[in-house]
Amino acid sequence: MQTLVKELLEANVGKVKENEPLAHHTTIKIGGPADVFVEPNSIESLQKVMAIIQKHQMNWRAIGRGSNLLVSDEGIEGVVIKLGEGLDDLLINDEEVTVGGGYSLIKLATLTSKQGLSGLEFAGGIPGSVGGAVYMNAGAHGSDMSHVLKKAQILFPDGTIEWLTNEEMEFAYRTSILQKKRPGVCIAAVLQLKKGKREEIVTAMQKNKDYRRDTQPWNYPCAGSIFRNPLPNYAGKLIEEAGLKGYAIGGAKISEQHANFIVNIGNAKSQDVLDLITYVKGTIQRLYGIELETEVEIIGRKS
Incomplete structure (x- = not known):
């Protein structure tokens, strides 16, 4: 890992950080550290980053503004590439x-x-x-x-x-x-x-x-819609009809404003959100026989 970081720094590809908390880069403000975090300053720099990653056979993941993402509390193994300044022409x-x-x-x-x-x-x-x-x-x-x-x-x-x-x-x-x-x-x-x-x-x-x-609840950190709509039904409507608005586990709560949103009401862990997702899926399956699928992307190390 140290060799990879050294090569990235020498290649002058942009910002390079080790053990960067991804809670700083997701809209729900949750997520453990990335082993290596890179924000390339150009397409050419991104190509260099990818070449170094492939040379070292490292896992990688690209993110943008961190919406629609739930990162595990244990973080992400390998390299996280953030597209921002330098790739915003x-x-x-x-x-x-x-x-x-x-x-x-x-x-x-x-x-x-x-x-x-x-x-x-x-x-x-x-x-x-x-x-x-x-x-x-x-x-x-x-x-x-x-x-x-x-x-x-x-x-x-x-x-x-x-x-x-x-x-x-x-x-x-x-x-x-x-x-x-x-x-x-x-x-x-x-x-x-x-x-x-x-x-x-x-x-x-x-x-x-x-x-x-x-x-929709923008007064608390959230990741956007948690579940895909099982058309012709709508996930939020099903969850609301099941009486789950406001249900909380730890620091994660089903929004009282829109039931297809889970909000971070204070120091929520990724596991809180995952437990809440599991509870909702089980309830909807039991009541309506419908299997909800997540729209939010769940990534990172398993606990």
């Missing part, structure tokens, strides 16, 4: 937007709406990065990234960079080809938006943001 050319994987999705949605470009109104309240949104096909209000993505630039573990078309991304509900079939890092995306009336676009996005603010 933006170019708007008429209706086509080319944006870095580290760019804030909320910031992008706000900016494009003010320029009279329609397509990202759904994303106004999604607190993730563009790369993370592509990775999980983030969506809301009847739309998602698959509706606007033209192509995505992906760095694969062997160091190659490819542009994958919308079809090649194999998007489905909250999934893409990057999750299991072809693991890689989304370093940039080209989005196809449409010109429209600025006032109407801004109003529609603000309406979506207001709805999220009024119905």
